Structures are given as structure tokens and as C-alpha cells.
Amino acid sequence: MPTEKIADQTFEEIPVAEEPVEEKYFTFGKFKLKQKMVWSVGGELAGLLIVLLILASLLKKPSVSPKQTQLPTPTPTPFEEEITSPSIYATDSAILKIEADLKTIDQDLQSTDLKEVGLNPPVLDMEVKFEEE
């Protein structure tokens, strides 16, 4: 009885035709971009942005040690007598403006530093000698 020779075949190795995957697209007017591509580029850009932000924070100048704030020295406020009988110019806008400006100047006059001690020249040893004194 003739036996039919069956060719050895491993069915697992036979390539199975893949079902075509449907590509999804984003459409921007006339342009069509693959969704996959857009997401990957977008993700990379977001990552880059985070890296740049970290870099920016690292590159930032280190904060200078806070300077000692000068405490305002209390200045005696001149006693201002109330005007009992005001003239018609007591409410004049020009006069009131000058009065306010003079008050500001007064504050400037009180706060002006006319010593600038911090800017005094440095004390330096200018004499370099190697002789017994």
C-alpha cells in the first residue's frame, strides 16, 4: 500500500499574514500626520522642555547673601500746629501740591547718607619691605 509521503512541515514557522493595522492620522487642514509620530515628537519636546527648565534653574545666579537691612532711625516729627483760621489758599491745589512735595524732600533730606562709610578707601599695606626695623 503506497504510503503518501507527507512533507515535514512545522506549521508554527509558516508566516501568518498579519491583519493590516489601521494607521490613525491627525489632520491639520491639508496636512496629514501619523498619530504615533505626533505623540512621540510631542513627548520628546515635552521632555526637552523639562530638561531646559531644570537647566535654567541650575544656571540661575546663586542668591547673594541677604544684606543687613538698615533699620530706619527714628526722626522726630515736627509738631504741626493746626491752622485755626484758614485762608482761601488752605485748599488751593497748587499750594497743597507744593506742601506734599516739600514733605517728600524733607524725607529725602533726612535719609540722605552724606558719609558713605562703606565706600571709604580700603586700608592697604602699601609698604613692602624686608629689612629689620
Place this chain on the structure above:
Amino acid sequence: MKRFLPIFGFVVLFSIAILLNCYIATYAQEFDFNRAYDDYIYTYSQYRVAHSEYVSAKQAYLNYKTLTSKTEAQDKTLKMLEWRDEVIKTYLTALRLKLAETTGISNYEQNVLYLKLDSEVSWYIKHHDALSSAGSLEDLVDSAEEAQGKYQETEVLIYQALGTILSGKETTLRQHLNQQMESLKNKIAEIREKGDKKTTIAERWLLEAENRLTRSQEKQSAAQQILTKIKPYDSNKNQSYNQAQFALEESHQYLKEANLNLRELIREVKSAD
């Protein structure tokens, strides 16, 4: 994906360029007086450390006179001299920026001082660079003497610049007071024309205030005179500067009085006859 690589690369480069540009711009903008002053303070502290090391090394050399102590003394002297030049350079830079920030100084005066300060800074930079080429302790001593002579001229410039800064402040305040005085003069003239209030007292007080401003200007001029008379070989430059500063304080006192007079005058105008 490959098609997007050039775009991606361009975006990266562009972002980095913008970032660097922002950083440089921020850094350049922030170099003001405060920053220059911080630099100076830091340099000065480094100088003081170097100076104390120099003093110790010098003493050791004078005591033992060995080659080792001489080499050590040379190293420490070099370090101290380098920091000393650096201190002067950073101090002059801070002074220059303070001048730039101070109002009330004429452009001409400011530019003349800038030129002088820049020239001094260049000298100390050159001197600093030349120090490292000194071959022996004796060479360093010679180089230090050269700087000592130069510093006498620098001190004159320092005191003049300081005086100019203080004078600038006074000038600004006086200008403000003058403006108010002018406004008041006009207002009083207007009141006199209308004739609805007596202006005799106000006019007299206005003259008083004006007089105070003139005295203030005179004191300021006197201070400037003192400063221009300082010479490099003067041993008491500091004393002259203190005198000038005192004159400026007197000038300031006159400004305060003028301001008080004007405020009293306002009160007078606001009160009925």
C-alpha cells in the same frame, strides 16, 4: 521619524541659544553697584587673609634667613600683592558704578572721572599681570614700590570721586528745593496780584529760604575746592577729605533749614491774615 530629526535638532539648538542668551543678558544687567561692591568686599577679605600670611612669612624669613623661608616669603608676597591689586581694581569699579547711579553730577564731570578711573584700573591690571614674572623677592619689592607710588595718585582720584558722589546728592536735593521755590514764587506773585491776602511775610520768608540755598551752594563749592587741592604727595589726604565732607554736611544743614522755611511759608499762606 527620520524626517522630523532636523526639525527636532533645530528646536533643541534654538532653545539652548535662547536660554544662554537670556542667562547672559540677565548676568550683564545685574552687574550694578551692589554686585560690584560685593565683589570688592569679597576681594578685600581675600586680601586680608593673604596679608596675614605674608606678615607671618616675612617674619619667619627675617628671623631665619633660610632659602626655604625666603621662597615661602616670596610666594606669600606675590599672593598678597596680587590680591592688593585686585582690591584696588574692584574698589575703583564699585566707585565707578556708584558714580553712574548718582544723580546731580554733570555729564562732563562724570565722563572725566570715568576716564581717570578706567585708566587707573588698566594700570593695576597690567601691574597684576606683571607680578607673576618677578623672578625674585627683590623684584617683587621693586614692583610693590612701583604700586605704592601709583597708589598716591589713585588716592587723590578716590577722594575726588567720593566727594563728587556726595556733591551730586546735594545738588539733586537743592535742585528739587529750587523747583519748589520757583513754584512758590509764582504762586505768591499770583496771590499779590489778586490782592486777597497779604504777601509781605511770605515774600520775606521766601528770601530767607533763598538765602539758605545760596549758603548751601557756597558750602558745597568750598568742599569741592578742598578736594581739588589734594595732591598725590599729601600725607593727610584723608584729613582733607574729612574737611570736605564736613563742609558738605554744613551744606546739607542749610538745605534742611531752607526746606523748613518753605514749609513754614506754606503754613503762612494757608492761614488767614
